[in-house]
Amino acid sequence: MLFDIDGTLVTGPGNGPSAGVRAMGESSRAVTGVGELHTRVEFAGRTDLQIARDLLTQAGNPSPSPADVQKLIDQYVTLLERWVQTRRYRTIGNVREGVIALRVAGATVGLGTGNVKRGAEAKLRSAGLDDLFDLELGGYGDDGDSREELLRIGARRCDPTGALPVIVVGDTPHDVRAARAIGAGCIAVHTGSYDARALADCGADVVLPCIEPSIVSVVRAMLMLR
Ligand SMILES: [Mg+2]
Known part of the structure; x- marks a missing residue:
């Protein structure tokens, strides 16, 4: 199973975006310089790589390379590990x-x-x-x-x-x-x-x-x- x-x-936690969504929002802002990208992308049921690619595309990179995506994912995981401390x-x-x-x-x-x-x-x-x-x-x-x-x-x-x-x-x-x-x-x-x-x-x-x-x-x- x-x-x-x-x-x-x-x-x-129910009061605002989860640690994961926050971490995706912050990491995409850090990598692209564009804020609030996470509000323009579908999260539910999608893979982190698919989400990361969408975030980069929304920021104006029509075909993100695997290295671009990995850079965002690395940032995301670091921020997620921090955010879950306070937003469990x-x-x-x-x-x-x-x-x-x-x-x-x-x-x-x-x-x-x-x-x-x-x-x-x-x-x-x-x-x-x-x-x-x-x-x-x-x-x-x-x-x-x-x-x-x-x-x-x-x-x-x-x-x-x-x-x-x-x-x-x-x-x-x-x-x-x-x-x-x-x-x-x-x-x-x-x-x-x-x-x-x-x-x-x-x-x-x-x-x-x-x-x-x-x-x-x-x-x-x-x-x-x-
Ligand atoms: Mg699910």
């Missing part, structure tokens, strides 16, 4: 109990997130969830250019044989479509920026209000239908 992070496992992420629903219940039931639990690995680690640590995931079992924003690619890599890290069924848990149509593209099942949670209807319409197998231990029976039912 591959879990998305933002809007699925954790959320920002919070867990959503009963994430801890849900993940533990899945593991007890026999699932391999990993991450499938658009965050670069260092960013993922900073966010999970600030929410007190860093002990819950083995970061080696996951696909990250720095693993591939698309969500589909990072999910494929994350699935392989969890199951090198490629024989086990994969279920993606996420909060946006990007998660759902990428799950579909790699032949995985998808549980969507409407705890982020999309409502239940939008997530069902784009093809989620199941839409849940949040992650809690009852997710185990949902997964069992999905596996029986496959």
